[in-house]
Amino acid sequence: MPSYKAPLRDMRFLLNEVFDFPAHYRALANGGEATPDMVEAILGECARLCEEVIAPLYHSGDEEGCHLENGEVRTPKGFKEAYDAYVAGGWQGLSHPVEYGGQGLPMSLGALKQEMLGTANWPFSMYPGLSLGAMNTLMQHGTEEQKQTYLVPLTEGRWGGTMCLTEPQCGTDLGQVKTRAQANPDGSYALTGTKIFISSGEHDLTENIVHIVLARLPDAPKGTRGISLFIVPKFLPADGGPGPRNGVSCGALEKKMGIKASSTCVMNFDGATGFLIGPPNKGLECMFTFMNSARIGTAIQGVATAELAYQGALAYARERRSMRALSGTKEPGSVADPLMVHGDVRRMLLTQKAVAEGGRALVYLATQYADRMIEGILHKDERQYAHWDDKLGFLTPILKGCLTELGLESANLGMQVFGGHGYIREHGMEQIVRDARIATLYEGTTGIQALDLLGRKVLLMTRGKAVRDFTGQIARFAVDLLKTQPAMRGRALVLLKLAAEWNWLTLRIALRARKDRDLVSTASHDFLMYSGYAALAYAWALQEHAARQRLRDGGAESTDFYRAKLATSDFYFARLLPRAKGHAAAMLKPTGSVMGLASEHFVFE
Amino acid sequence: MPSYKAPLRDMRFLLNEVFDFPAHYRALANGGEATPDMVEAILGECARLCEEVIAPLYHSGDEEGCHLENGEVRTPKGFKEAYDAYVAGGWQGLSHPVEYGGQGLPMSLGALKQEMLGTANWPFSMYPGLSLGAMNTLMQHGTEEQKQTYLVPLTEGRWGGTMCLTEPQCGTDLGQVKTRAQANPDGSYALTGTKIFISSGEHDLTENIVHIVLARLPDAPKGTRGISLFIVPKFLPADGGPGPRNGVSCGALEKKMGIKASSTCVMNFDGATGFLIGPPNKGLECMFTFMNSARIGTAIQGVATAELAYQGALAYARERRSMRALSGTKEPGSVADPLMVHGDVRRMLLTQKAVAEGGRALVYLATQYADRMIEGILHKDERQYAHWDDKLGFLTPILKGCLTELGLESANLGMQVFGGHGYIREHGMEQIVRDARIATLYEGTTGIQALDLLGRKVLLMTRGKAVRDFTGQIARFAVDLLKTQPAMRGRALVLLKLAAEWNWLTLRIALRARKDRDLVSTASHDFLMYSGYAALAYAWALQEHAARQRLRDGGAESTDFYRAKLATSDFYFARLLPRAKGHAAAMLKPTGSVMGLASEHFVFE
Known part of the structure; x- marks a missing residue:
């Protein structure tokens, strides 16, 4: 079973010796706080949390999975405690604005956190990860009142968030969305429809869940130009906390190949109360504002997968003994040489290593672009925003498409190094493959990235x-x-x-x-x-x-x-x-x- | 969920129009019975059995899996009935000698059967498939008495068989085998040791199970030159039927990524009675006699995987609608064009098709070589045997190594065509990937083939x-x-x-x-x-x-x-x-x- 050790030496090499993040942060409007000492503290603390608290739940979370009971989803044993520790550390708001409860650090530091969290336990990391989508949407398109009501508890991690796009008849082709939103007299809307594949749609980690939902107004044009975006909370806010239960519920949990500890929900909206966010009929544009960042988040899964599979396979290749090196016996005192002497085993390990470390470098490069892009948003500098968004936008499909494919290949190589033992669940290598397999499918398949x-x-x-x-x-x-x-x-x-x-x-x-x-x-x-x-x-x-x-x-x-x-x-x-x-x-x-x-x-x- | 339809048109094309099997059979010593009519009858009957009886158990077998209760393994619902139908049809002995209860047809026809059986339900096909290994070993190395006692009920399918090679400390490196065999006064041996990853090691399909076991005699040289081969039946034969229980038992079932309906057993030998087969210390040579055929059997898994994933993905791509063709709308009356119009979807489907049909052609070519090799055995013509065994031996690692890798890729493409739905168990596409994943690991990993x-x-x-x-x-x-x-x-x-x-x-x-x-x-x-x-x-x-x-x-x-x-x-x-x-x-x-x-x-x- 692979046990995660954060590759801090490699991360520091990229941060300090390849990409000069210290200079990058000095030049960045919101980079003042990101001093080398602060970055070092974040790396150390986050690594500790991930290695000691979150990684140990990776395999048990897969074995136990999520369970739906009377409309409530129970996450695996230990998840709630681990999530509480994550929230207590202030990790959720790391790179979100101070005025809404965050720490205001650059997005690239949030990506470092996501990488460690995701490598330690990808399914766990999806709960806070999906919240980021909701947070970014609220930050960019919400009214000040919406931000105070929803963004603050999300940033603090007290509430969770989701993105509700997919319906049974459409995933990629969102022009086919059917969920309807009827105006209520009080300015809110009543949403009716079914969404599927909703990650973190229902769970027991937070006191409330904020759904960001694509739906159609009654008079909306057909296709993609008639879709609006709504906030639909699980509990309607009251007095700064969760109030009455809203008409949104989890109808079923999907049985999946992997990421079993992450709840993937069928969500039923039965006249649920929702609040328009952004202009009517501009829902897709609003939804896609942070699409590049979200896809970089999924590219990180490729790196995470390669890294974890590499750590597991390397430990096994050093320990397991089989046959002798072609160039002559290396350890005559032992019954056989370790797997490490074999060229083909090394080819597999080095492929994983080259993907993990090369992919990590590309992700860090992309997050520097993202930092500059966000600076453009903060300064309301349209040219700066467009310049860096274009650079990020070019890298995004390459990283999401290619790193998730190579991450999956690396996960499979991890099993391969284990031979037949890789196929047995207790060794944990096959779980990495099952969990990695989703990465080329969600957030736009590889074909869509292409x-x-x-x-x-x-x-x-x-x-x-x-x-x-x-x-x-x-x-x-x-x-x-x-x-x-x-x-x-x-x-x-x-x-x-x-x-x-x-x-x-x-x-x-x-x-x-x-x-x-x-x-x-x-x-x-x-x-x-x-x-x-x-x-x-x-x-x-x-x-x-x-x-x-x-x-x-x-x-x-x-x-x-x-x-x-x-x-x-x-x-x-x-x-x-x-x-x-x-x-x-x-x-x-x-x-x-x-x-x-x-x-x-x-x-x- | 993919429903299997035997690709008879393609099989007939290869048999009759590409490789001229009719001429091949006419020239073959044991090919006389394999007339075009007979081949056609075999194709039709086998397809019917596979499509109607065996394929419907593929998904349910995965959901239910095998269960160990008080040392007995219960196979999934319906497996026993399907196996009985298979035995009643005389399928197990199709290409084994008439004098031991078989139909005496060429091996290539057995491979056709294996292909259909394996595409319909690979985990099911492993029960009769493993028996073939035991049958071939007995046929080539057993005494006449051993053949009468064990080969006949195996050929008739009344008994099952296994190959017990792997131990916890070694899979590829069989020189490390530790299981011991002590001579008993009556000429039999007492075997003690633990074998792992034993497919079909215990199950409820047959009245007896014949284990072919690698073990060491007390005075055996170290390493690969000190390994002998033994027959260890679950029940000791008595009066032509199963007699007293032998000291071999299933200690545990492995929890695996896939092929869950196939029992993968830890087998404990506690002074179990065994009978030497072949010369002492020549166990590995004996075991490897039919290794090329066994590996072609696994190469077939690559073809089977690509074929089944192709059938599933093609049906979905024709039915599911998403977006419009880049070259302009194809079906303006529909909400969107079918997936088939998209170049990248076609790339995936055609990759599967090219692998399935190209791989099938290579397998059929290899089975013609195998037929000639076996004719060499039957005629005791060493030169003929060596000539065709060499030709087959060259193709074997290429087919086993490459077709299982490409089969796995094709299975993954099958999921990919389904998008997010491919990740959901009920659609059945992810099962194909999990089941295919073993193929590059067992019977020698891809690295070993290379x-x-x-x-x-x-x-x-x-x-x-x-x-x-x-x-x-x-x-x-x-x-x-x-x-x-x-x-x-x-x-x-x-x-x-x-x-x-x-x-x-x-x-x-x-x-x-x-x-x-x-x-x-x-x-x-x-x-x-x-x-x-x-x-x-x-x-x-x-x-x-x-x-x-x-x-x-x-x-x-x-x-x-x-x-x-x-x-x-x-x-x-x-x-x-x-x-x-x-x-x-x-x-x-x-x-x-x-x-x-x-x-x-x-x-x-």
């Missing part, structure tokens, strides 16, 4: 500029490497080639898609994965650069950590980046190879 | 001849295509290039591995996957050739089936084969990228 990236962010919104900008950044870094890091000449050339190829592929697709619109959908998956491997190459070169810098400058207490970074970068460029070749070759193939077969000819009897 | 292929079959045993022979066969076919099929000129050139590259890669590895032995283990996984994609390219070209032949010759009732084959072949060459590029590039990278990092530097605190 379309969002290629169709929307690259072609429609920026006509390729998004790729030009990011590859420009990579190319500038590579040119700098050529000038200053002779040892990284090879890497720099690979990065320059990738930057050129990425642009060339984008241009080819753009030109051909004018005549053959289907190309956007047939190329999208390979374009997404190619982009992911290219972005990870950048992330690894950044890390290698920082490590080489430290090794050159000397003065490090131990050089082992930095040398391990070079070795892992080596592995990434040698063994994982070559996959990009296959994706590059596949994406330009004629659309006929995918679209040619008539639907009725996919099977014959 | 080492078996590159280290043993290619380098050590044949010095590359195995690759030269198989690529020679591909090249001859490609040259023939160039002469006779102008429309396949492009494919022929791709095949010739693959054949050359495959040899070149092998040669490069062989040369470099002389100095750097680790290269065999660092290259093995990529070599395996490369080989799989190359073999699938051959399988798809064979199918395309046969389809084009039919389209050119005319006279087919409908051309749609053949055109669908061309489209799927197109997809394979355009979208899946490019992955081989990444594997080709990765396998030759220096071993340092994998072996360089010291074990103690994989993580830092």
Whole structure:
């Protein structure tokens, strides 16, 4: 059973030596409090909470699951106590405004917290995680009264929150939403309809639950332009606390493959009282404001999955003995050599390590963008907001799409290192796979991320500029490497080639898609994965650069950590980046190879 | 929930139009009975049994699982009745000798049966499937008395069988086996030890269970050369039936990720009476005689998984509506277009289809080799046996390793097509993933298959001849295509290039591995996957050739089936084969990228 140990050394390396977060925070409007001492305190305290209180509930939470009894959901044993400890530490409001009960720190610190919480126990982390969605929506679109009423208890963690989008007939295609909202005489609305797949829709961790609900007003236009957003609390607020029970209830818990300790609810709205948030019929726009941040939250699941599976597999590979090394017996005194001597076991471990550490680097880069974007919101600086939101928006589908896929692969490799024992529940490795499997499905499937990236962010919104900008950044870094890091000449050339190829592929697709619109959908998956491997190459070169810098400058207490970074970068460029070749070759193939077969000819009897 | 429909049209295409099984059977010593009428009857009857009786128990078997009560294992509701129907049909002895109660048909027909049974309900199919292992061992190594006593009731299906290899401390590394066998005065042995992961070790389907057990004699040499093979029946035979209870019992059932309806037992041998089978200390050789066939049996799981996931996903993609086609609305009268219009959904479906149908073709090719190998055994023709066993032995790790990995990918794509609904148990798609996940672990992990292929079959045993022979066969076919099929000129050139590259890669590895032995283990996984994609390219070209032949010759009732084959072949060459590029590039990278990092530097605190 893997026991979580927060990878603080790696986190500090990224924060201080690769991305210079201290300078980033000094330059940030709300970064003043995020001093190195504060960051260090947060890392230490959060790691302790996650390792000692939250991680031990990971496996037992899966075994016990959630239970629905008389409309109430009982979370697994220990969850309530752990959540209380989390709330008592003030963790929920870490990066939300002080005036609404938070600590006002930058969003990137909230992401560090989410990463540790999520690696320790992803299903547990979904309860506070879903609240963040509701909090962000209220913060951006709520009235001052709504903020005082709902945002404050949510930020304090006393109340929980959800996002109610999906209905039985539609998930991705929200234009099909049917839930109705009728105006009440008092200005509130009566909501009627059924929502499914509502994470944290009902549970026993908080005294109230605030649902943010997509629904249609009676006179709303059809499709996506007729959807409004509502606040529907489980208990109607009264005197600053929860008052009478509202007409919203959990009709059933879904039986799922994994994340069993997270309640996934069918929510019935039976004339439930709701309050409009944001302008009528603009619900989708409001809902999507923080979509990029939410998707980065799910990208973190990829990193978390790879990290936890890596920790579990590494411990086993060091301990379990089987066969002898091909290059000759390594431990003649033992009955067999440890798994660590075998090339293929190392390939699996290094894949997990390269994904976890490379993915973590990309997430931290993205959270720096998010900090700047939020600064734009705080300063009401539309240009700044748009600039950083665009940069974040380009990375988001790449990270969500690619890191969750690679996280799932890493989880499967964790089982694989265990051999047949990986398939047995008590070892805990198969749970990681089951829990990771949701990540490529929710918050927009991988296919939706791929379309969002290629169709929307690259072609429609920026006509390729998004790729030009990011590859420009990579190319500038590579040119700098050529000038200053002779040892990284090879890497720099690979990065320059990738930057050129990425642009060339984008241009080819753009030109051909004018005549053959289907190309956007047939190329999208390979374009997404190619982009992911290219972005990870950048992330690894950044890390290698920082490590080489430290090794050159000397003065490090131990050089082992930095040398391990070079070795892992080596592995990434040698063994994982070559996959990009296959994706590059596949994406330009004629659309006929995918679209040619008539639907009725996919099977014959 | 996917409901299984045997893909008879595709099976007939392979049997009659691609591989000419009628001619194959006419030339085969035990193929006389396998007339086209007989084959057709087998297909029809087996399909009916699988679709109507066995498939309906797939999901309920997973929900209920197996239960251990007072040492007895209760299989899920309906399993006993289904097994009885299977036995009543004479299916267990289909391809085993008439003199021991079988029908004496070629092994390839047994594989067809296994494919249908396994696609309908893999966990169910493991009960008769494990018996085959015991039957084959007895057939090849048992005395006439042992055959009469054990093989006959096994062939009739009245008794079940198991293979007891794994112990807590060792799975792959069987040299570590500790179970002891002491000689009894009557010539039998008393076995003491613990075996784990014993599929079908205990159940309620048969009146007796015959365990084939690896154990050590008291004076046995250490390691793999000191292991002997024993027959240990649950009930000692008496008067042709089960007699007194033997000292072997099920200590526990493993809780697993999937295949929950298949009992996976901890088996305790407490001085259990056993009978030596084969020569002392030659147990591993005896056990491995039919290893290639057993591994082809697991390769079938890859095909079965891809097929069932494809059937489920296709039905959903045709029915579920979401968004509009990028190239413009296809069904304006409906609220949205069906999923089938989306390029990325088609990519997923066609991947499953290409894996299922391409993998099926490779399996059928392998079973023709197996038929010839077995004919060599029947004729006691050592040269014939060795020739076909070598050909089969080369394909075996490729098929077991690669098709189970691609089967798992296909199962995951099946969930992915369902979006969030794929994660919910009632839809049945996540069960396919959980059940498929074992396939890359048991019967030798993918890593072991990779080492078996590159280290043993290619380098050590044949010095590359195995690759030269198989690529020679591909090249001859490609040259023939160039002469006779102008429309396949492009494919022929791709095949010739693959054949050359495959040899070149092998040669490069062989040369470099002389100095750097680790290269065999660092290259093995990529070599395996490369080989799989190359073999699938051959399988798809064979199918395309046969389809084009039919389209050119005319006279087919409908051309749609053949055109669908061309489209799927197109997809394979355009979208899946490019992955081989990444594997080709990765396998030759220096071993340092994998072996360089010291074990103690994989993580830092």
